[in-house]
Amino acid sequence: MTQIKYIRKLFHEEGKNVSQISKETGHDRKTVKYYLEKEDWNKEVPTASPVAQFPKLDPFKKHIDSWLLEDKKAKRKQRHTSQRVYDRLKDKYKENFNCSYRTVAGYVAQKKKEIFGKQAGYLPLEHIPGEAQVDFGDAEFYEKGKIYSGKYLNLSFPYSNKGYCQLFKGENQECLFEGLISIFTHIGGVPQRIWFDNASTMVTKVLKNGERNLTNDFMRFMEHYRFEAAFCNVDSGHEKGNVEGKVGYHRRNMLVPVPRFNCLAEFNKELLQKCENDAFREHYRKEGTIAQLHTEDREALLELPTVALDVSKYITVNTNGYGRFYLNNNLHEYSVSPKYANSKVLIRLTANEVIPMDESHRAVVRHERFYGNHKEQSMKWLPYLTQLSRFPGALKYTGIYQMLPESINNYLARCNKSDKGKVLQVIARLTEKSGFDSAVETVAGALQYEVTDTDSLLSLHNRIHGNVIELEPIRVTGSIPELTPSTPNLAAYDAGLKRQVINNAD
Template identity: 50%
Template sequence: MDQIHHIRQLYYEQDKNISEIAQELHLNWRTVQKYVDMEDFNLPQPAQKPIQNTCPKLEPYKPLINSWLQEDKKAPRKQRHTAKRVYDRLKVETDAFDCSYRLVAEYVKDKKKQLHLDNKDKGKLPLIHHPGEAQGDFGSADFYENGYKHSGKYFVLSFPYSNQGYFQLNYGENMECLLEAMAAVFEHIDGVPEEIWFDNTSTIVTNIIKGGGRSVTERFLRFQEHYGFKAVFCNPESGWEKGNVECKVGYSRRNFLVPVPRFLTLADYNKQQLLEADHDGDRDHYRKDSTIRELFEKDKQALLPLPHIPFELAGFISGVHTNGWGKFSLNKGTHEYSVSPRHTNTVVTVKLTSKTVTVLDENQKEIVTHKRLYGEGHQESMEWLPYLNYVSRHPRSLMNTGIYTMMPKEMQTYLSGCEGPARGKVLKILSELTERTGFDSALQTVNQAVAYQVTDADSLKNLYRRLYADVPELPPMKLHAGIPQMKQMTADLASYDRILLKGGVANG
């Protein structure tokens, strides 16, 4: 540019002609004329890197190679194509293939980097998301199930490439809630993300190893290997590394959890929310010139297939000891569950889902099932049916067992007033009522019996029918206008006395 500036200065400022300038600077006159007439002084665009593998002989085979490598993303690592395998297949499966192995190897190497199939190339640019990647996180939300309020959690699985997201509401944030929510989304979208980003939640991560590694729970590792996805964990206190799902947690709460949801069953509600999330994909992407649904199709194309073998989502705890009351505790003693009088001071197996706690005997047969407890502080779940069944067969020993002292005060008062064979009948009826509609209904019936001061079994049955029998109340019958109305008549009891006296019967 210094020389160009000097040429133009000699011409425009010192009025020298082109020949004089060429002679003075020892340049060709055409060169001088070029820079004198030059009007565009923008820097030239940077030269593009030469495109590799442009050999026209390989071009017809690239779509086939690309399809093989794309399928490799769904295959186990040891069953993916090497460059040699690609070269051998092209020679066998295509006609007139005559490219060199070196040309094929260079193309396969570059293509694997684009598809992130090269295990040696671990580097990724931040905030660059590829189809098939997902992020997961929990949020908090209240909800009412069948009229009962829960302070629950909801798990969100988002896809940053398309900005599609799905959430599942649950009672808490334990392992069962996490696995059930993830499996439900996988089944709904008919595939598994190749890679899922998480934070360092204690539900999954048990220890952060120096150097960036993570120790995770065995159940999560088994779930991960079964479905085949790669779990990636953010740096500690670095939630922005999974910013898409952080935003999606807030978006789901504002758009689907306001007002506070009310429904009959959580399972039906969660199924409906998966469909609502599909419909939400019809809106435009916030940055790309397309809808979320259209972009999500590329996400779905990159998903791994669902496993053929179902994964057991429930957790099992073996070697659980019961106490002298036939009870055991979970969650560091805060949640207590009953078993049965036959299983005091023994060992049982506990099966956990997000909703239930099922107790199994030594033969893996169900003893009793509880609704799972959530929340802080000591709580107790008591299933009375096994206890009532036991004492109904041994009514005389009721007062000498710990079962009597465990009962609510109202039931103690009622049963203490029952004597002899009547107590056995009453206990049997209470057992039947508990099995039919639950212990609360049996207890309410007992409260009514105490109020009416009745202790026999038949009265207990009748009181239960009055409280819980589904007998519709019929409306008053409407008479046709042509039917005459009955006159109100007042009975004269003195007339009856006179009639009785005539018959020789005295009026008592």
């Protein structure tokens, strides 16, 4: 139409003749003249191409369809080819099978397109069992008394209206993958097709033809779990309307009032069970409960892979002179160890942890992962205390000395030079046993009692943080003989105690 419009413009607006227009546009004179004289611009109504029916295969279609549907649970390389379908039909029906290979191949190609063909830009009105939709929602929660503005992953099955959710402190690739794996593991399988929006954790670019360039990590995740990913049109989240409704439903019914708990992982296990209990209500449109309908979803699930997939993200960071590094535009600071000061360290990132790794890929320490756009610091003292205990004489000449709490510095200042290493070893042991804050509390208590020996530190720590039963002091009367260092008489003391017990009993 662009060329036709241009031809007519040259003639009607610029006054050029047919020969000039033909020369300028490269079109034949007859073509130019045809479009100049054309008056009827109605589009020709297209004729729908009839779908081949393959009536000769009617007695065998039931078996062919069941084989191809079962293929949805198999790896791509282990699915039926047209030749394999043809061979199985010949083996099964022998002389009763009289169709050609071309007939079988034509029907298999048509049926495969129907079963495995990608749907672009719309969702079917009737969803098939085993198909799911995914989206995140916003929700606040308290963990150990601290409030978080978190996110929760929702996965719903439109066929049965069954939904599951998992709570996180953020919305990144690690949260997406770990949340999906938790749900897959809980339900014992993987949805055949999952609908997503166009989040950057999965899609790097939306192409003009509706295709997507996907991130390498998401493609690896898809291949491992063998599901097909489908995507909504840009700015068309309503196209996965079932999960959009589930986001609100889960918030109102699972996350009100604002949840309070001590362990996010344990709370997420409780959420999965709450989602199971929620499915015993009647379906809003279909006959039966959600749980009953969901059995058909379960039957259509793909099998879980036998090998676990590590969905952590690995990055390399530079540490500073204190053996610490920064993430999230230098807002979040984490420690490693004095051993790794001014060096490159491999970091493993999960949804909830930041884990510096040593040369053998073992965790040096484990940090809770921070989210949000405000400054936070996580300091794990055990590697620093262990290092200092080996070289206590160098304590004051390191930057670590300035990082220690004032109570520990004051306590070490009262210790003999020869005892500082032992005291630091004890503080390291207490830190490993009960945490650094508990060790600091013990040191502060020791300062009040003005004791600097390690035995007193251990005893005080057991008293403050151990399960020690406090007993009432025994009240004695004047009938109990007093023991003197010079002439101890334990027999008389025991006799006196016995008389006191008898008198109290009377």
